[in-house]
Amino acid sequence: MAEITVTVNGRTHTENVEPRLLLSDFIRHRLGLTGTHVGCEHGVCGSCTVLIDGRAARSCLTLAIQVEGREVSTVESLASADELHPLQKSFQENFALQCGFCTPGILMAACDFVDRRADPSREEIAEMLSGHLCRCTGYVSIIEAIYEFSRNSSGLEGS
Amino acid sequence: MIGSASPPTWVGSPVGRVEDDALLRGKGRFLDDYEPVPGIWHAAVVRSPFAHARIEMIDTSAALDLPGVACVATGEEIASVTRPLPAVVETEVEHFAAAKSLVRYVGEPVAVVVARDRYLAEDAAALVMVDYEPLEPVLDLEEGLVVSDRQFSYGDPDGAMEAAHVVVKGRYSFPRWTGSPMETFVTIADWDHSNGSLTAWANFQGPFTLHAVAAAALGLSGSGLRLITPGDSGGSFGVKAAVANAVVLMGAVSRLAGLPVKWVEDRVEHLSASSSSTGRITDLEAGFSVDGELVALRYDVIEDVGAYLRAPEPATLYRMHGSLGGAYRVPNIAARNRVVLTNRVPTSLNRGFGGPQLYFALESAMANAAGRLGIDRVQLARRNLIASDSFPYTTPTGAVYDSGDYERCLDDVLETIGYNDRVAAQTTARAEGRLVGIGMACVVEPSVSNMGYISLAETPEQRAAGLPKSGNSEGATISMSPSAGVVVELSTTPQGQGHKTVAAQIVADQLGLSPADIDVVADLDTHTSAWTISSGNYSSRFSGIGTAAIHKAGRILAERIRRIAADDLECATEDVVLKDGRASVIGSPDASVSLRRIAGRAHWNPESLPDGLEAGLRVTTYASAPNLEPADAHDRIASSAAHGFVVDVAVVEVDRDTGSVEILAYASTHDAGTLLNPRLVEGQIHGGFAHGVGVALMERLVYDDDGNPKTTTFMDYLCITAPEVPDLKSSHIETPSPFTTLGAKGLGEGNTMSAPVVIANAVRDAVGVDELELPLTAPRVWALMEQA
Numbered sequence: 041m042a043e044i045t046v047t048v049n050g051r052t053h054t055e056n057v058e059p060r061l062l063l064s065d066f067i068r069h070r071l072g073l074t075g076t077h078v079g080c081e082h083g084v085c086g087s088c089t090v091l092i093d094g095r096a097a098r099s100c101l102t103l104a105i106q107v108e109g110r111e112v113s114t115v116e117s118l119a120s121a122d123e124l125h126p127l128q129k130s131f132q133e134n135f136a137l138q139c140g141f142c143t144p145g146i147l148m149a150a151c152d153f154v155d156r157r158a159d160p161s162r163e164e165i166a167e168m169l170s171g172h173l174c175r176c177t178g179y180v181s182i183i184e185a186i187y188e189f190s191r192n193s194s195g196l197e198g199s
Numbered sequence: 200m201i202g203s204a205s206p207p208t209w210v211g212s213p214v215g216r217v218e219d220d221a222l223l224r225g226k227g228r229f230l231d232d233y234e235p236v237p238g239i240w241h242a243a244v245v246r247s248p249f250a251h252a253r254i255e256m257i258d259t260s261a262a263l264d265l266p267g268v269a270c271v272a273t274g275e276e277i278a279s280v281t282r283p284l285p286a287v288v289e290t291e292v293e294h295f296a297a298a299k300s301l302v303r304y305v306g307e308p309v310a311v312v313v314a315r316d317r318y319l320a321e322d323a324a325a326l327v328m329v330d331y332e333p334l335e336p337v338l339d340l341e342e343g344l345v346v347s348d349r350q351f352s353y354g355d356p357d358g359a360m361e362a363a364h365v366v367v368k369g370r371y372s373f374p375r376w377t378g379s380p381m382e383t384f385v386t387i388a389d390w391d392h393s394n395g396s397l398t399a400w401a402n403f404q405g406p407f408t409l410h411a412v413a414a415a416a417l418g419l420s421g422s423g424l425r426l427i428t429p430g431d432s433g434g435s436f437g438v439k440a441a442v443a444n445a446v447v448l449m450g451a452v453s454r455l456a457g458l459p460v461k462w463v464e465d466r467v468e469h470l471s472a473s474s475s476s477t478g479r480i481t482d483l484e485a486g487f488s489v490d491g492e493l494v495a496l497r498y499d500v501i502e503d504v505g506a507y508l509r510a511p512e513p514a515t516l517y518r519m520h521g522s523l524g525g526a527y528r529v530p531n532i533a534a535r536n537r538v539v540l541t542n543r544v545p546t547s548l549n550r551g552f553g554g555p556q557l558y559f560a561l562e563s564a565m566a567n568a569a570g571r572l573g574i575d576r577v578q579l580a581r582r583n584l585i586a587s588d589s590f591p592y593t594t595p596t597g598a599v600y601d602s603g604d605y606e607r608c609l610d611d612v613l614e615t616i617g618y619n620d621r622v623a624a625q626t627t628a629r630a631e632g633r634l635v636g637i638g639m640a641c642v643v644e645p646s647v648s649n650m651g652y653i654s655l656a657e658t659p660e661q662r663a664a665g666l667p668k669s670g671n672s673e674g675a676t677i678s679m680s681p682s683a684g685v686v687v688e689l690s691t692t693p694q695g696q697g698h699k700t701v702a703a704q705i706v707a708d709q710l711g712l713s714p715a716d717i718d719v720v721a722d723l724d725t726h727t728s729a730w731t732i733s734s735g736n737y738s739s740r741f742s743g744i745g746t747a748a749i750h751k752a753g754r755i756l757a758e759r760i761r762r763i764a765a766d767d768l769e770c771a772t773e774d775v776v777l778k779d780g781r782a783s784v785i786g787s788p789d790a791s792v793s794l795r796r797i798a799g800r801a802h803w804n805p806e807s808l809p810d811g812l813e814a815g816l817r818v819t820t821y822a823s824a825p826n827l828e829p830a831d832a833h834d835r836i837a838s839s840a841a842h843g844f845v846v847d848v849a850v851v852e853v854d855r856d857t858g859s860v861e862i863l864a865y866a867s868t869h870d871a872g873t874l875l876n877p878r879l880v881e882g883q884i885h886g887g888f889a890h891g892v893g894v895a896l897m898e899r900l901v902y903d904d905d906g907n908p909k910t911t912t913f914m915d916y917l918c919i920t921a922p923e924v925p926d927l928k929s930s931h932i933e934t935p936s937p938f939t940t941l942g943a944k945g946l947g948e949g950n951t952m953s954a955p956v957v958i959a960n961a962v963r964d965a966v967g968v969d970e971l972e973l974p975l976t977a978p979r980v981w982a983l984m985e986q987a
Contacts, residue, residue, distance in 0.1 A: 060318065074232035075225015077433070079381045080466040084913035087381055115225035128223040132215060135878045138886065139695025140222030141229065141381040141433030169921035173913065175380055175434050176695045178885030179921040 044108045048073070049117040057104045064088045066104035067114060075115040075144045079173065086172035089145035090114050096152040115144035118151075127151060127189045136185035138176035146172050146182060154190045162187055209704035210941065213878040214714055216700045227431040230385035230402045231463050235427075239387065240269055242452060242462040243320035245310040245327045246472060247302035250336035250542040250906025254300050254329060257310060262323040267315040270456035271327060274298045274309050277451045284416045284447065286508050288656050290346040292540065294507040296416065296448035302331070303506035304544050305907055306472025308448060313456045317463070336542035336906035340480050340501045343539025346508050347656050351834050353595035354531035359495035363486030367568040371560040372972055373955075375478040375503070375543070375900040378550045378890060379918060380694070382433020383464040384442045384473055388449035392457065397450045398425040401442045404435040404692050405735010408650060409443035410725060412510045416447045422726065424450075428692050430721040435694040436890070437548030437737055441474035444509070470916050471908040475900055476549035477515045478503040481560035491574045493583045495531040496524060498560070502538050505545035512546055513538045517652045518553040518738065519645065521598025521838035525561045526605055526641040527583040532595050538656070542906045548737055550890050554644065554952030559959065559973070562640035566960040567969045576960075577613065580641055580846075581606060591937070597835025599826050600643065600842045601872075601944075602934040608846045608868045609641070615928050616848045616866035625850070634853040634984075635863070636965025641846045642953040644871075645839030646739035646945025647671050649827035650732065652838040659832045667829040671840060673740070674729030675748035677706060677756050678817035681802035683780070683795040685710060687719045687752075690730040691745040696947065697879040698741055702749045704876060705941075709753040710760070710794070711777035729819045739945020742875060743841045747822035747940035756818045760797055766809045767792045767800075824938055841936045843871040845949035851961040858981030860896060860962055862925035867950055873935045873942035881929065883947035888927050891954025893919035899974050 041056045048071060055070060062081075067073050067090065076099060079087035083101040090099045091113040118125035124132065127147060137143045146169070153160070153168045160168075165186045169179060206212040221227055259271035274297035283293040293299075297308040310327050314320035337343055360366060387400040397417060403409075403426065414424040426446065432439065445462060453460045464473060479502050486495040504512045516536050523532050569576040585592050587604040594600065613619075621637060628635040650670035654662050676688040687702045699721055703714035710717075723730060729748075733740075761775040764782030768775065774785045783791030798816055800807060805814030824840030850864040867888065874880050890898075897917040901909040910916035927950075935942025955973055962975050967987045972979065 058318070065317075068231075073225070074229075075227075077229070077382070078231075079383075079433075080913050082466065082912050082914070085381060085466075115223075119224045124220065124223060131223055132219045135216065135882050137216075137219060137222055137695075138697070138882055139381070139432060139434040140218070140227050141695075143222055144225050147223070163922070166921040170923075173381060173918045173920065175378060175436065175890070175918065176886045177882060178887075178889035178927075179924055180885050180927070181882065183921060 042105050044105055046107045047111045049113055059103065059105050061104045062100055063102040063104050063107060064099040067099060073114050073116050077141050077144060079142065086149060087142050087145040089148045091148055091152060094152065096149045115147055118147060126193060130185040130189040134181045134185035134188065136177065136181040142172060142174045150186045154186065154193060160190055209707045209714055210875055212876065214700055214704050214876055216697050217703050217714060217719065218697060218699050228429055229382055229431050229433055230400060230429045233387065233400060233429060235387060235400055236389050236459045238459060239461045240313050240315065240456065240458045241317040241320045242449060242460050243312045243317065243324040244308045244468065245312065245324045247298065247305060247307045247309055249302055249331050249333050250305050251334040252302050252331035253334060254298065254302065254309060255332050256330040258328040259310065261326040261328065262312055265319065265323045265326060267319040268312060268323045269458055270313040271323065272311045272452045272455045276455055277448065280454055281416050281447060281451045282418055285412050285510065287510050287513065287653050288347045288508060290508055292507060294509065296444060296451060304542050306468065306544060311448065311452045313452060313458060313460055338541055338902060338906055340478065340503045340539055340541065343503060343541045345537050345539050347513060347538040349536050349656065351534040356495045356497055356531040356533035359531040360484060360486045360497060363494050364489040365487045365571055367485045367564050367571055369483055369564055369567060369970065371481045371483060371563050373479045373556040373559050374973055375475045376894045376898045377475050377900060378436025378438050379470065379916065380434030380436060380438055383466060383469045384439065384445050385463050386442060386445040386449045387459065387461045388446065388453035389459040390450060390454040396423045399446045399450055400427045400429065401446050402432045402439055403428050403442040404432065404439040404694055404737060406440065406511060406737055407730055407734045408511060408732045409440060411732065413443045413446045417450050426725045428723045432694040436550040437552055438474050440737060441547040466913065467911045471911045472544055474547040475505065475544050477546045477556065479556040483560045483564050485564040485568055487568055487572060491572050491579050491582045493527050493529045496529055498523065498534040500534065500536050502536065503541050503543065504538055505543045506540060507545045508538065508540065509545040509547060511653055513656050514653050515546065515553045517655045518648060518838060519557045520652055520655055520836055521594055521596050522643050522645055523596050524594055525558065526585060526643050526844065528585045530595055543902060550887065551948045551951035552738060554948060555894065555955050558640060558642050558952050559956045562956040563959060566638065566963060576639055581609060584641065597837055598839065598842065599837050601936045601938045603844050603870055604932060604934050605641065605844055607932055608844055608870050611930055611932060612846045612848050612866050612868040615868065615930050616864055618848065621850050621864065634855055634965040636851050636961040636963065637848065638957045638960030638964055639848045640953045640957045640960060642949055644843040644845055644945060644949035644952060646843065647743040647824050647840035648738040648740065649836065649838050651829040652836045655830050655834060655836055659834060662830060669827050669829045670733045671744060671827045672731050672733055672821045672823040673744045673748040674731060674734065674819065674821045675752045676729045676817065676819040677752040679756065679798045681799055683798040685712065685717050687717060687749060688728060689719065689721050690723055690728050690734040691741050692723055692736045693721050694736060696741060696883065698745065700879065701746060701875050705746060705749050706753045709757045711779060729821065731821065739947050742943040742945055743939040744822060744824055746875065746943060748820065750940045751822045752818045752820045755820060756816060759812060759816060760794065762809055762812060763797045763800060764792055822940065826938060840938050841872065841944040843869060843944040843946055843949055845869050845953050847953045847957040849957045849961045851958060851965055853962060853965045853980055858977040858984060860975050860980060862958065865925050866928040868930050868932065869946055869949060870932050870934055871946035872939065872944040873933055874931060875941060875943050880946060884929050884950060885927060887947050888950035888954055889919050889924050891951040892924060892958065895955040895958035895973060895975060897974050897976065
């Protein structure tokens, strides 16, 4: 067992964990943040994507002990009680989700992507999305949702 | 609807999804998020590494010695508390939830470990020692054990084929593939020793015929199996029908362990050992008259269902039986259907469900025939399409096509893609030495299955000995609380399609409310929900029959409300209209009463209700589509209630240097009857299209010569990704179905049926070959070019 201290969605946790515990399992089963989903456990599908120090990372390929002293953000950090995040709103307005299982990972990846890449083209968004599998939508609505968000988000704080 | 006032009706409008807010916040409730009972233990499955082997010995001692391990249940122990899974056609091969002494596919369960957590369970699973005596696997479909062999003849296929001017023969192989939903199988099983019953939570999708199968295998009768499905499910595409087997396995393990047990499948297990589409070889002869009239079809089909014939198989083979002639008025049809076992994972439902396989053969034959006859592909289709004035149209095999205007759809897709310009551009491109091809296909998309079609696997004589089977019904419940809150309870087990949204649209129209006022519960509990054997979400049944149940329940509830209001307002029931949360008299909007007051009266003062009205406001009802009789003595079956139409045209270019296929343009015109929510429709179409393109170009479950699955991770099984999905121009015409309440037909599977063969036909045209195999990977197309 190893003791780690990690900040998740602004709250600091100190926990004893087995060195082999995956970050995805730590988030879901230790902290009860079940919005992060596990689709493949081998780093391809992208469902488990979270932000570590603001950058998208696969929580199924990360051990909990690797986030010692770092800041993790999950999908639960995006909306306030009253209002969805503009990216989430754009997903809703564009019908960019169906079953919603892959959605949290894509939202987190898109936050990082739009943060780093101003005014991306649809092709660039599709290229980013190639790291995520969605079996429901055929992706076109997701590309549109991220595109619209990227065009409307200039000047948005914290996105 | 987003950002606008109420439309004339909510049904038909692009209403925003009521599902989204929770899902976007990460507050969806998928089964792995559930802890429905305290003290849950975790299971890991020990699986066969051989495609065919005898189990010589299992040693569980090292696993049991591991601290935190409660139980290791071997296949033999599991078999001791279960029975073989009942099959549609009984075979000599007994199928237990775990292998007893013989394994028949890689990944078949041989033991299950129960431990404190999943990590420990996997540690212990690795310590279970199994000695196998490997046996020769059977992988070739033509050498598989035949477990069903049926021959069908409609009209005079022999005579017509004999008289045909041209007979186009071909062999068309369709690969195994999988819709592979992003959420894998999950089951929680809680055996109750006090009364010998099982409560199981599973992300199962129906059909609930499989509830009876699971209960029988567990030796449970009556209400012994309580099956609960969560409201959120991470996709299915048919695949999660097979979760029913995990209910049996984990139910038995919970019983043996004396503990509640949770099992979450991992992706490797999912891709190798959960389920698959069938693999199919079709030898097809298509006979044409001199002027291109399709006069006869003769199918000879070998269907690989894997190591066991697992219910509801061989349904993949018979789901399309009414539509063996596709969109064409061909009067003479023969079919031989052989179902074979091979040492691969057993098959089950998968998006398109028999349609991709059928149309790959039929529409390939049409494309090859156009070449042989020297008739343009469009003209050949037009020559044979069922005419718009012949609906409802009964096919030789017994389907009743409800409505359609196939030629108008064809005209529409040609205009959408700019067909004449595409043909001209192709000529120019070819002159430049480029390999540009055009493909098309016409697809009849059945929806709302008749459960009776599966009995075609039996002879009429065998069928006559048993209970006649049909069935397509669905149930729903609607209630209004004392404060006029409206709750709709579904039995349609949605997995992302937006059933809750459509239910809210329907009931909002009926009760004069807004969809936001309607709470919809998608969780299903076999102890409390309005379900039946055909309940669930498969064969695109929601838009046709799921909505019919909701609509019927809403209509009955609205009628009851209007009767109470009429009593209050001293007017006739038929003069009461429900609008904006009030019941008012037509033409006298001031004479009105709130729904809250009506609901209050029904709950707080039932003695005052008009004669014949019971207390409370809760309606449970079932709806059934018409015409779906059991199969007749001539093997004719109305296999589905509604039939949409899809016609696609694709333009592709093949890279001469690499063989890679690029889709330059793709257009699809649908007729799915009345569209209930155009935005949900587009989502279904784009999703089904992506699956179809995936199986056309990259998706395939691959086995080596020893029967080892080689596509067991997402690095090997290539799900189509965002940059690989081509642009789709989608358009619609609407001929409402006379057989469904709202005129709607299923539409989520059509492009999964059409896209593989449309793209194949375009590649045929580009490269100049008749025979090819899916998926059209670059090396394969390269080989085709060498051969051409």
